[in-house]
Amino acid sequence: xxETLTRVxxxxxxxxxxxxxxxxxxxxxxxxxxxxxTNKIETLRSGESTVEDVTDDxxxxxxxxxxxxxxxxxxxxxVDGVSICVPTPLRKTDTxxxxxxxxxxxxxxxxxxxxxTVVLESTVYPGATxxxxxxxxxxxxxIVGEDLYLAFSPERIDPGNEEYGPTDIPKVxxxxxxxxxxxxxxxxxxxxxxxxxVDSSTEAELVKLLENTFRAVNIGLINELAQIxxxxxxxxxxxxxxxxxxxxxxxxxxxxxxxxxxxxxVDPFYLSWKADQHGVDTxxxxxxxxxxxxxxxxxxxxxxxxxxxxxxxxxxxxxLVFGAAYKPEVSDTxxxxxxxxxxxxxxxxxxxxxxxxxxxxLDVGDxxxxxxxxxxxxxxxADCVILVTDHSAxxxxxxxxxxxxxxDARNATRGREDDHVIRL
Ligand SMILES: NC(=O)c1ccc[n+]([C@@H]2O[C@H](COP(=O)([O-])OP(=O)(O)OC[C@H]3O[C@@H](n4cnc5c(N)ncnc54)[C@H](O)[C@@H]3O)[C@@H](O)[C@H]2O)c1
Numbered sequence: 268x269x270e271t272l273t274r275v276x277x278x279x280x281x282x283x284x285x286x287x288x289x290x291x292x293x294x295x296x297x298x299x300x301x302x303x304x305t306n307k308i309e310t311l312r313s314g315e316s317t318v319e320d321v322t323d324d325x326x327x328x329x330x331x332x333x334x335x336x337x338x339x340x341x342x343x344x345x346v347d348g349v350s351i352c353v354p355t356p357l358r359k360t361d362t363x364x365x366x367x368x369x370x371x372x373x374x375x376x377x378x379x380x381x382x383x384t385v386v387l388e389s390t391v392y393p394g395a396t397x398x399x400x401x402x403x404x405x406x407x408x409x410i411v412g413e414d415l416y417l418a419f420s421p422e423r424i425d426p427g428n429e430e431y432g433p434t435d436i437p438k439v440x441x442x443x444x445x446x447x448x449x450x451x452x453x454x455x456x457x458x459x460x461x462x463x464x465v466d467s468s469t470e471a472e473l474v475k476l477l478e479n480t481f482r483a484v485n486i487g488l489i490n491e492l493a494q495i496x497x498x499x500x501x502x503x504x505x506x507x508x509x510x511x512x513x514x515x516x517x518x519x520x521x522x523x524x525x526x527x528x529x530x531x532x533v534d535p536f537y538l539s540w541k542a543d544q545h546g547v548d549t550x551x552x553x554x555x556x557x558x559x560x561x562x563x564x565x566x567x568x569x570x571x572x573x574x575x576x577x578x579x580x581x582x583x584x585x586x587l588v589f590g591a592a593y594k595p596e597v598s599d600t601x602x603x604x605x606x607x608x609x610x611x612x613x614x615x616x617x618x619x620x621x622x623x624x625x626x627x628x629l630d631v632g633d634x635x636x637x638x639x640x641x642x643x644x645x646x647x648x649a650d651c652v653i654l655v656t657d658h659s660a661x662x663x664x665x666x667x668x669x670x671x672x673x674x675d676a677r678n679a680t681r682g683r684e685d686d687h688v689i690r691l
Contacts, residue, residue, distance in 0.1 A: 273296055273297065273347045273348070273454075274296070274297040274298075274299070274345055274346045274347055275291055275296045275297070275298055275299075275346055275347060275348045275349065275350070275454070276298070276299050276300070276301060276342075276343040276346045276348070276349040276350070277291065277298065277299075277300045277301070277349070277350050277352060278301050278302075278340075278343075278349060278350070278351045278352065278353060278371050278375070279301075279302060279351060279352035279353035279354070279367070279371065279389070280300045280301075280302040280304075280307060280308075280311065280317070280336070280352070281317075281318065281352065281354070282318050282320070282424070282426050282529075282599065283352040283388055283389075283422040283424060284300065284302070284350070284352030284353075284388075285300070285311070285316070285317060285318055285321055285326075286318070286320055286321055286424065286432075286433045287350055287352060287388070287422070287433060288300040288329075288334065289321060289325055289326075289329055289334070290433050290434050290458055290459075291350075291458055292329050292332070292333070292334040294457045294458045295457075296457075296458075297333065298333075298334050298335070299334075299335045299336070299337055299342050299343065299346070300334065300335070300336045300337070301336075301337050301338065301339070301340060301342065301343060302336070302338065303338060304338075305338055308336045308337065308338050311326055311330070311336040312330065312336050314326050314327030314330050314331075315327075318426070319426065319427065319596065319597055319598060319625070320424075320426050320427070340374045340375065340378050341378055343375065343378050343379060344378050344379075344380065345380060346379065346380070346383060347382070347383060347384065347454070348383065348384040348385070348386065348450075348451075348454040349375060349379060349383065349384075349385050349386070350386045350387075350388050350420075351368065351371050351372070351375075351385065351386070351387045351388060351389060352388045352389060352422065353367035353368055353370075353371050353389055354367050354389070354529070355367065355368060355389045355390050355391055355533075355537070356529070356533060357533050357536055361536050361540075362536070362540050363391070363392050363395075363536070363537050363540055365391065365395060365399055367389070368387065368389055368391065368395075368399065368400065369399060369403065372399075372400050372403040372404055373403055375404065376403055376404050376406045377406070379404070379415065381409075381414050381415065382414070382415070382416075383415055383416070384415075384416040384417075384418070384447070384450040384451050384453075384454050385400070385404060385415065385416065385417050385418075386417075386418045386419070386420050386440075386451050386454065386455070387400060387417075387418070387419045387420070387468075388420060388421065388422045389422075390421060390422075390472075390475050390476070390479070390530065390533075390534050390537065391419070391472055391537065392472065392476075392537040392538065392540060392541040393469045393472045393473045393476065393538070393541050394469050394472070394541065395472060396417060396418070396419040396443060396468040396469075396472065397417075397443050397468055397469065400417060401417055401443060404417060411443055411444065411447065412442075412443065412444035412445075412446050412447050413446070416442070416443075416444075416446060416447040416450035416451065417442070417443045417447050417468070418440055418441060418442040418443065418447050418448055418450070418451035418468055418471075419440070419441055419468035419469075419471045419472050420438055420439060420440040420441075420451065420455065420471060421439055421471060421472070421474060421475030423436045423438075423439070423475070423478070424436065426594075426597050426599065427594060427595060427596035427597045434458060434459050434460055435460055436459075437459070437460070437461040437462070437463045438455055438458075438459040438461065438462045438463065439463045439465060439471050439474050439475070440452060440455060440462055440463065440464055440465070440471060441464070441465040441466060441467045441468045441469070441470050441471030441472075442467070442468060443467070443468050447468075448464060448467075452464055473538075475534070476534055476535070476537060476538040479530050479531055479534035479535065480534065480535045480538055480552060482520070482531050483526060483531050483532070483534075483535045483552070483555050483556070483559065484535075484551050484552065484555040485518070485520040486520050486521075486522075486523070486526060486531070486555070486559060487554065487555025487556070487557075487558040487559050488520070488555070488558075489503075489507070489520045489521060489522050490522045490523070490558050490559055490561075490562055491558050492506075492522070493522035493691055494565060497569070497691075502690065503522060503691070504521075504678045504681065504690065507519050507520075507521065521677075521678070522562075522676075522691050523562065523604070523676055523677060523691070524562050524563060524566055524604035524605070524607075524608055524655050524676040524677075524691075525559055525560065525562040525563055525604030525607055525608075526559045526602065526604070527592075527593025527594060527601070527602045527603040527604050527605075528593045528594065528599060528601060528602055528603075529599070529601045529602070532556075532559070532602045533602070535549075535552045535555070535556065536552075536556075538552065539552045539553065560607075562604065563604060563607040563608045563610075563611045564611060566608060566611075566653070566674065566676060566691070567581075567608070567611045567612060567615065569674065569689065570586075570612075570651055570653070570674055571615070573651070573672060573674070573689055574650060574651060574672070577650075577671075577672065579650050581612070581615040581616075581617050582615055582616040582617060584617045584618070584650035584651060585617070585618045585620070585648060585649050585650050585651075586612050586617045586618065586619045586620075586649060586650065586651050586652075586653065587619075587620050587621070587622065587639075587645065587646070587649040587651070587652045587653070587670075588605055588608060588609060588612075588619060588620070588621040588622070588652075588653045588655055589621070589622055589623070589652060589653065589654050589655060589656065589661055589666065590605060590621075590622075590623050590654065590655040590656020590657065590658060590661070591603060591605040591606075591621050591623040591626040591629045591636075591638070591655070591656065592605075592623060592625050592626050592656050592658070593605075593656070594656065595656055595657055595658045595659060596625070596658060596659060597625065598625040598626050600626055600629060600630075603656075604655060604676075605621065605623075605629070605655045605656065606629065606630075606631050608653065608655060609621065609629070609631045609636065610631050610632055613631070613632075613634075619636075620636070620639045620645070620649075621636055621638060621639065622638050622639050622640070622641050623638050623656065623658070624638075624658060624660045624661075625658065626638060643669050646665075646666060646669035646670050647669055647670070647671070649670060649671070650671060650672065651670075651671070651672045651673075651674060652666060652670040652672065652673045652674070653673075653674045653676065654666070654673065654674070654675045654676060654677055654679045654680070655676055655677070656677070657677045657679035661679075663679050663680055664683075667680055667683055667685060667687075667688055670687070671687060672687050672689070673685075673687060673688045673689065674689050674691075675688060675689065675690045675691065676691045677691075678690060678691070
């Protein structure tokens with residue numbers, strides 16, 4: 268970047284948008300971050316972070332050096348580029364919910380100036396940037412590719428991953444037209460170590476869905492393998508480690524209590540919904556989903572058996588669940604398998620508590636659970652302890668030493684060979 272700062276906006280300041288806004292600010296763009304959540308904007312303005320991957324210091328320094336936060340879209344009136352990072356959840360019917368993207372586009376359309384480049388980062392179905400966004404932005408005779416530029420660039424961050432930050436991960440990008448792709452590439456090139464240009468926004472959308480569907484399907488396969496291995500009295504974790512010594516043609520995936528987060532359980536449905544519109548059956552996706560959704564029940568059934576062998580019925584048992592977040596080191600509980608496991612155990616009338624240093628409260632159906640403090644008395648009093656999320660803050664050895672029965676859904680107890688420790 269040269270003397271003249273280029274002004275960019277980031278719309279939606281969550282796990283994706285906030286790190287992106289900071290990365291753009293670090294590369295000397297003049298950045299305004301916009302979010303409809305007033306509390307979030309106030310927190311950010313006061314120099315406090317709202318996601319784990321960004322520290323308070325980073326936000327405070329960015330604010331001091333000119334990064335601004337706003338709830339007002341009119342602050343985007345003179346930007347050269349805008350990245351949209353709003354949620355794309357599923358409806359109750361497991362179909363795509365683009366309402367946040369559409370809302371953002373409708374608010375942007377009247378304010379973004381001519382020549383602006385709009386990049387959608389939120390995961391969407393193939394074709395959505397062109398079908399759903401272009402028409403809204405192309406108000407009043409605006410021609411996409413001439414008066415306004417539109418592209419899709421999937422966010423590929425992995426919150427909690429200290430090895431790969433947002434700008435280290437190659438940035439896939441495709442424009443609605445060639446000119447749109449060129450403009451978006453010029454906007455992102457100074458920010459990311461590598462921009463991977465693909466032929467169209469639809470191609471870029473499918474890249475993201477391929478990556479996450481690949482994970483969902485392989486996790487489904489390994490969850491099925493885990494159930495087979497259990498019946499064969501074989502340790503699936505040893506099997507995976509040994510298979511992983513093959514230097515080609517194998518990639519490790521690990522079983523677990525079920526899929527979690529905003530991406531892996533959700534994104535395959537964006538693909539299957541679109542495939543269905545074209546009359547294509549998505550058998551792999553559907554099967555993986557079935558297997559993955561059955562994991563909490565599989566775990567509950569194995570706990571029932573273990574408790575029975577010890578003369579306790581699950582309905583009379585005290586169960587302590589460790590970890591409510593969907594993965595280690597984050598507080599994100601969206602689609603967390605801990606929720607399904609607690610609901611499943613509650614369905615058996617067990618008394619369930621959970622402990623998670625990152626998650627003070629957890630909604631399970633109509634009930635709100637509060638994280639209990641971790642005391643030796645509580646550990647010793649539980650009939651079963653379930654390790655659902657292996658945050659590094661948890662002292663696994665201490666838990667194993669104090670608990671009567673441990674069900675480890677994450678191989679967090681690897682290396683311990685105790686009779687009261689059961690691994691998935
Ligand atoms: N979280 C991840 O690890 C991850 C990784 C890759 C891709 N994604 C995708 O990125 C997108 C964003 O995910 P996220 O995890 O950052 O979501 P998030 O819920 O953490 O953040 C979204 C933010 O958008 C704001 N918002 C909602 N509607 C708005 C509007 N109309 N205008 C302005 N702000 C609005 C919300 O207040 C919130 O702060 C999703 O499509 C998700 O699938 C997420």
